[in-house]
Amino acid sequence: MSIRIGRVLATVVAIVVGLLVLADLFVSQWPNSFGGFSQIINVTGALLVSWAAIVIAFALFLGFANVISVHWTRIRSQKPGTIYSGILLLSLVGTLIVGFYSGGPNSYGSQLVFDFVLQPLEATFFALLAIFIAAAAFRAFRIRDLETFFFVLFAVIVLLGQVPLGIYLWPELPVIKDWILNVPTLAGVRGILLGVALGTIATGLRILIGADRPYTD
Amino acid sequence: MDDIAKQVAHLSPAKLALLELRLKRKAAPSDTPEVILPTGDITEQVARLSPAKLALLELRLKGKTVPIDTSERIPPTDDITEQVARLSPAKLALLELRLKRKTVPVDAPERESPTGAIAEQVARLSPAKLALLELRLRQQSADTLDIPVEESLPADIAGVEVETEIPDRPIDLSILTDLVDAESESEVKEETPAWLSDLPLTREDAPPAQVEAVEPTETETAETGMEELDWLSGTVFEEIETPDWLLDGLGVSDQEGATPSSSDVAGFVETDASSPPPATAQPTPAENKSGWLATLRPTDEALVEDSESKTAEATGMLAGLSSLLPAEKSPVPSPEGKKDDLFEAAQEFYNIATQAPQPAVLPVPLTRREKMVGNAVKAVLYLLFIALVALPLVPGLQKVVDAETDRRVPWTEPAGDSSDVLDSQRRQLISEQLGIIDLQLPESVALVSFDYSAATQGEMQPLAEAVLGRLKGQRMRIISISLEPEGAAIAQKTLDDILTKRGGQYGLDAVNLGYLPGQVAAVRELATAPNALSAIADFKDGLKFDDPARAAWNDVQNLGQVDVIVTIADNPATARWWIEQLEMAPPPDGGERFLLAATSANAAPLLQPYRDSNQLNGLISGVNGAAAIEAGRNYFGPARKMLDSQSVAHLIIVILIAIGTMVGWMPPDKPPASSTAEQENGQNVATMNKEKES
Amino acid sequence: MEIVGPLVAAILTLMVFSYILGDNVLFKLAAHIFVGVAVGYAIVVIWYQVFAPKFTTGDFIGTAPALFLCFLLVFKIRPVQNSLTSALGNVSLAFVLGVGAALAIGGALLGTLLPQILATANISLNPNHYQNTQNEAGLVEWLNNIIIVLGTVGTFFYFTFAVRANGVLGGLREGFVRFWAGMGRLMVIFTLGALFANTVSSRVALLVSRLQFLAELPGKLLGG
Incomplete structure (x- = not known):
């Protein structure tokens, strides 16, 4: 019973809050205020949005809690990889100690951690992608018909047109690259954006009318 | 060996669909002229599945919400027989298989560990088998109990970790499939894999929860009532879950009233078919994540239309774009005319079920x-x-x-005569995209949002420095914020750097307001709140604009006093938040406000339409854009x-x-x-x- | 620190790069250190930037409901299926999703759909509207605009109107849709080609930047 009440409550919250914020969006487009009505909506909407921002930030904490609990369990159950989990938690706790002891993210300690540990690691992980993209370029492209031909052709022109080297190969290359990006790609992306917008609206509406309830278990 | 189950479980819906397709394609017997009717019972068929397929099947069954007959409430029960009886045929088959595969000596000590009375019951194999038998007998008679089993996938905690650990590089699914198939042969002979024995135990572990899930609820009834809203269900997000080979052609089978007794396969198919289309399928976080990409696929119906796309990718986000992928094309038995759809579905299932593992796909093991x-x-x-x-x-x-x-x-930058093309292109780029900055008066305010993290700093940092330099060159006052936690530190570093190089003092000429939480909500709040900027303490000193030390910023309260907004974003989504939310919140004083985007190269094409519609007043991207700005100053910069x-x-x-x-x-x-x-x-x-x- | 810091950074960089020789201990070590530090750092930032100010600056009352919602969210850490606490946690999630859905709808409608449709609709296909169709520039602009309009409509059709229609007009409609979707398909292929190239460019930049760090390191260490 209480569970059902919980579900209904969640659905009601999503619908009411969503409609209020949506109303705020449209009301703020109106020129006049209808006797303070629009102002009430505006204030309410703004308040709800600001609360949501805080809850979203807190939700990140939950993700972190998950990471910690996974690795803590792994250590306790002595599963393979315990040592790595230990290192993970150690570096986490170390970062926390440095951060809180030295007084926040702008403190000297946190800056050191960011500049010399976090930034190089994170950046290098993503740098590895380039190498694998190169490998994929070799394996993935097979021209079978006109369509794949165009795909590869456009990709190659843009690739070469983007770097100064392309000019040596063919002076017109950068110009053609610009044309590709400004005309056919613009058209294609705009069509995609319209579709995305429609999809977003439909998905959002489903949440606002309670047809979709991704927040329930 | 639990790797496979895990691997499959970790796959995104699109990838799952792809994997499925691959498995399906392999099944197509190109050399068999005559299709053999599915005769064997479902248990056998399931038993023949390779581990990958089993895992897939399991996943599907878990994720599926079977409809409820609200008129009939089935009380929770501890009776194992009853529980087994409620399982759908496919699950039954799975259970049976598990029971068969279980080797007692190895697992016995573990199973005796405290798992509750029901688990013990299951451990004693004979009752379960008895129940199974009983059920089979009962199934022959008309009444099949179809009980909703609502099991949401366990929140995948490890997924978070895996994602961060492993660089996101293209994973060749065919390889995974091949691998899986190659190993499946030896697999069958082995004792019960760990992942196989997991499910029944966990299911038994928490009987009360299970029971509650079984209990039909009002809200679920509401779900089924939502069918009128089908026009809404055409959203692409929804579609990801639906291309389900298990459900292929089932809508038709329902109408034709095939009876469960026609064959076991038909029964299997039928029970699932009696469910309404999963219009209520709730997108899991994983699905939401790929929202942008998910839209890049047409609906299934489009593919049915195209007869030649039978051999193309029929599912997943790559649907329809067959020729772009080096997927092996193998003939799929094409339906001649509008035959019995149920028969086709059954046939397809049979094909998959009977397909032998094909180590031949791999070369001789290295x-x-x-x-x-x-x-x-x-x-x-x-x-x-x-x-x-x-x-x-x-x-x-x-x-x-x-x-x-x-x-x-x-070296590669052309010199002399041949440099004309590049030079004129760069000049044009700067004047077209950053011309707005040149029009600003000294002391006007620019809000720069550092919407990138350390991950993409390699590409974004030169651009950020170049753009900030440009703003500083116009002697604008700069406020920086960030929508990413790491962005605050990056912004501070960049500002300090620029102030050192170009002259200026932090707190007077520039101030960093740090990280703003809430993503799109943060942008909305910033765009509308009357004290959006003056209420935030800065990142470095923790001072607000009303502090005496920030006297230079007294005139700035909110976005109304900001002349130019620049988002330095490494992805199109963040830039779109800015564009869309600012569009909805015009500047309070009715004045003009400019929005520039400095983005990574991969985001730029996706934002080009906004530049074209003048929602963006400037769009510059990547190393190229940064180099153009640097070249304008004759500076050999990063x-x-x-x-x-x-x-x-x-x-x-x-x-x-x-x-x-x-x-x-x-x-x-x-x-x-x-x-x-x-x-x-x-x-x-x-x-x-x-x-x-x- | 001027020397030790960059050295540590370089070692960590090389540890990650070691992955190209195959998965190994150093890489795994780096990966786990990374996750730990990233999570720790984000916690510090969020605490100091988001939550600490709420408690210190007297803003507490105004944000109390938000903090209450955060508290409810705690129940989702270890969700017990279908328990009351989990249901309460869902209220928090529902709140966030409600706000998110509303913002997304508004943004998509007023920020993308209408402006983009208007932008396309404002394009004139009448050659007389182009000042100088006689010379090359005007002609090219006109042709480009034709491509943009056809391409946009086609792509939209390709992705959106794929449902088969029945009835007398169904066939007509289908032919119509098929024509546009064919056009759109071509345009999507062009677009994907360009997107692929740009993605490559982005990723390569990340690699180059890391290599730049390594290449300039000796000079930095020796010189400074």
Whole structure:
């Protein structure tokens, strides 16, 4: 019973809050205020949005809690990889100690951690992608018909047109690259954006009318 | 061996669909002229499935919400017989298989551990088998209990970790499939894999929860009532879950009233078919994540229309774009006319079920030595690539045009007459995209949002420095914020850097307000709140604008006093938040406000329409954009230093594409060059995948 | 620190790069250190930037409901299926999703759909509207605009109107849709080609930047 009440409550919250914020969006487009009505909506909407921002930030904490609990369990159950989990938690706790002891993210300690540990690691992980993209370029492209031909052709022109080297190969290359990006790609992306917008609206509406309830278990 | 189950469970819906498709395609018996009718019972068929398929099936069954007959409430029960009776045929088959495969001596001590009375009951195999038998007998008679079993997938905690740990590189699913199939042969003979024995135990572990899930609720009834809203369900997000081979053609089978007793396969299919289309399928977080991409696929119906796309990707986000992918095309039995759809579904299932594992897809398993050699060759090639790209970065190898002042330029940047094209292009870019900045008066305010993290700093930092330099060059006052936690530190560093280089004082000429939480909500709040900027304490000193030390900023309260907003974003989504939310919140004083986007190269094309519609007043992107700004100042900065390497890398990749294409043109019946190279490569990736999983 | 810091950074960089030689201990070590530090750092930032100010600056009352919602969210850490606490946690999630859905709808409608449709609709296909169709520039602009309009409509059709229609007009409609979707398909292929190239460019930049760090390191260490 209480569970059902919980579900209904969640659905009601999503619908009411969503409609209020949506109303705020449209009301703020109106020129006049209808006797303070629009102002009430505006204030309410703004308040709800600001609360949501805080809850979203807190939700990140939950993700972190998950990471910690996974690795803590792994250590306790002595599963393979315990040592790595230990290192993970150690570096986490170390970062926390440095951060809180030295007084926040702008403190000297946190800056050191960011500049010399976090930034190089994170950046290098993503740098590895380039190498694998190169490998994929070799394996993935097979021209079978006109369509794949165009795909590869456009990709190659843009690739070469983007770097100064392309000019040596063919002076017109950068110009053609610009044309590709400004005309056919613009058209294609705009069509995609319209579709995305429609999809977003439909998905959002489903949440606002309670047809979709991704927040329930 | 639980790797496979895990691997499958971790796959995104799109990938799942792809995997499914691959498995399906393999099943197509190109040489069998005559289709054998599905005669065997479902248990057998399930038993024949390879581990990958089993895992898939399991996943599907878990994720599926079976409809409820609200008129009939089935009380929770502890009776194992009753519980078993409620299982759907497919689940039954699975259970049966598990029971069969279980080897008692190994598992026995574990099973006796405290798992509750029901678990013990299950551990004693005979009752379950009895129940099963009983049910089978009962099934022959008309009444089949169809009980909703609502099991949401366990929140995948490890998924978070895995994602961060493993670089997101293209995973070749065919390799995974091949791997899985190759191993499946030996697998069958082994004792129960751990992942197989997991499910029944966990199910038994928490009977009360299970019971509650079984209990039909009002809200669920509401779900079924939502069918009128079908027009809304055409959203692409929804579609990801629906292309379900288990449900293929089932809507029709329902109408035709096939009875469960027609055959076991039909029964299996029928029970699932009685469910309404899963209009209430709730997108899991994983699905939401791929929202942008998910929209890049047409609906299934489109594919049905196209008869030639039968051999194309029929599911997943790559649907329809068959020719772009090097997927092997194998003939799928095409329906002649509008035959019995149920029959087709059954036939398809049969094909999959009876398909033997095909180790032939893989070449002869490489020996350890061959593997090592392959890995070594690959590593050497990678290192070669890196070395070539790194070469122009060595300071000693850079082109010095003026030895006295140590003025350098990129080697690849054309000089003399041939530089006209590049120069004019760069000038045009700057004037078109950053012209707004040049129109600003000194002391006007620019809000710069650092919407990137350390991950993409390599590309974004030169751009950020160049754009900030441009703003500073116009003597604008700069407020920085960030929508990413890491962005605050990056912004602070960049501001300090610019102020040192160009002159200026933090707190007077520039101030960093740090991280704003809430993503799109943060942008909305910023755009509308009357004290959006003055209420925030800054990142460095913790002071607000009303502090005496910030007297220079007293005139700034909110976005109304900001003249130019610049988002430095490494992805199109963040930039879109800015564009869309600002569109909805015009500046309070009715004045003009400009929005510029400085983005990564991959985001730029996706934002180009907004530039075209003037919702963006400027769009500059990537190393190229940054280099253009630097070149305008005749400055050999971080971006121009990268240009040579960028050129080399692009050239190498183009050459690789060319070679790959030519290799692809080689006749396929001559295995050597193309296939071995590819397979060897694939083998390596597969090995890497496997190692990573372990 | 001027020397030790960059050295540590370089070692960590190389540890990650070691992955190209195959998965190994160093890489795994780096990966786990990374996750730990990233999570720790984000916690510090969020605490100091988001939550600490709420408690210190007297803003507490105004944000109390938000903090209450955060508290409810705690129940989702270890969700017990279908328990009351989990249901309460869902209220928090529902709140966030409600706000998110509303913002997304508004943004998509007023920020993308209408402006983009207007932008396309404002394009004139009448050659007389182009000042100088006689010379090359005007002609090219006109042709480009034709491509943009056809391409946009086609792509939209390709992705959106794929449902088969029945009835007398169904066939007509289908032919119509098929024509546009064919056009759109071509345009999507062009677009994907360009997107692929740009993605490559982005990723390569990340690699180059890391290599730049390594290449300039000796000079930095020796010189400074």
